[in-house]
Amino acid sequence: NGNNAYNERFGNVCKHADYIHEYTADLDNNLWCRLTMIFPATQPRIDLESLIRHEASRTTITSIVGIQNCFISENKEYRAKTKTDLDDTEYILSTEGENINALMTYYQVFDLCRIYTNNIHRMAQIFGIEAANRTLIREINRVFGAYGIEVDYRHLSLLADYMTYEGVYKPCNRLGLRTNASPLQKITFETSTSYLKEALLHGEHEDLKSPSSRLVIGRMVKCGTGAFDVLTKLSS
Incomplete structure (x- = not known):
């Protein structure tokens, strides 16, 4: 119930420091909280602003997993x-x-x-x-x-x-x-022996469409200026 939730929250706050005397909060809307701290008169004056800033930097208001x-x-x-x-x-x-x-x-x-x-x-x-x-x-x-x-x-x-x-x-x-799909392209990249063995075992087909595969057998690459078969006649 509400009392148990408040008591648990009060205990969690007060156990962080001995100088925390009282704690109240808006349990319904979670819009505010009030903290009362008591310090001995013999203790040197404490800069509360730096204390609050330090504690606020350690406090997690809300969080998202990840x-x-x-x-x-x-x-x-x-x-x-x-x-x-x-x-x-x-x-x-x-x-x-x-x-x-x-x-x-x-x-x-x-x-x-x-x-x-x-x-x-x-x-x-x-x-x-x-x-x-x-x-x-x-x-x-x-x-x-x-x-x-x-x-x-x-x-x-x-x-x-x-x-x-x-x-x-x-x-x-x-x-x-x-x-x-190109066995020769895979062979020319890395682990040539492994890819060559797989190509032989599975009977992979090479259609010679990739640049690497065409370079292996000495053919012009089918891209750029090699993408078409129309050629200009050479002058006699």
Whole structure:
């Protein structure tokens, strides 16, 4: 009942320090609490402000599973685009860890259309593979951007498309290459002996459409200037 809940809450608060004498709180709406502290007269004067700040920094008001810490910052890009005054300010909440499903319950606070995480798997699971594709491009661009390296969007989109075109997010390594239809392309990447053995055991077919497979046998790659068969007649 209410009395037991109050007594339990009072005990939990008072056991943190001997100088806490009394504690009352709004158990119905959880809007306020009052704390009474008693210190001996012989004790030197205590700076209550620093004490309250210290205790407040250790106190958890509310928490979400999966999120360890959070930070609030002003969205300066929003101010630059809208050119609004200081009263119309947009803020960004950045977190360590993620729990998108829990954050979506705060729809009256957050713009759910712009919620974002660098966890590619979670973006694919919640928003779909296209969202994961865009997230992958954005995160790769951020990694290179931190070192002042600019990468053409076409290269990033090609890589992201290859990692997501099957409808799932797969790594860009030999494990992600396992589902590729070209045995020669897999053989020229990594663990050549292993892929060659699998191709022989399963009788895999090579259609010579991938760039790697065509280079292996000395043929022109079927892309760029090699994508067509129309040639200009040589002058005699």
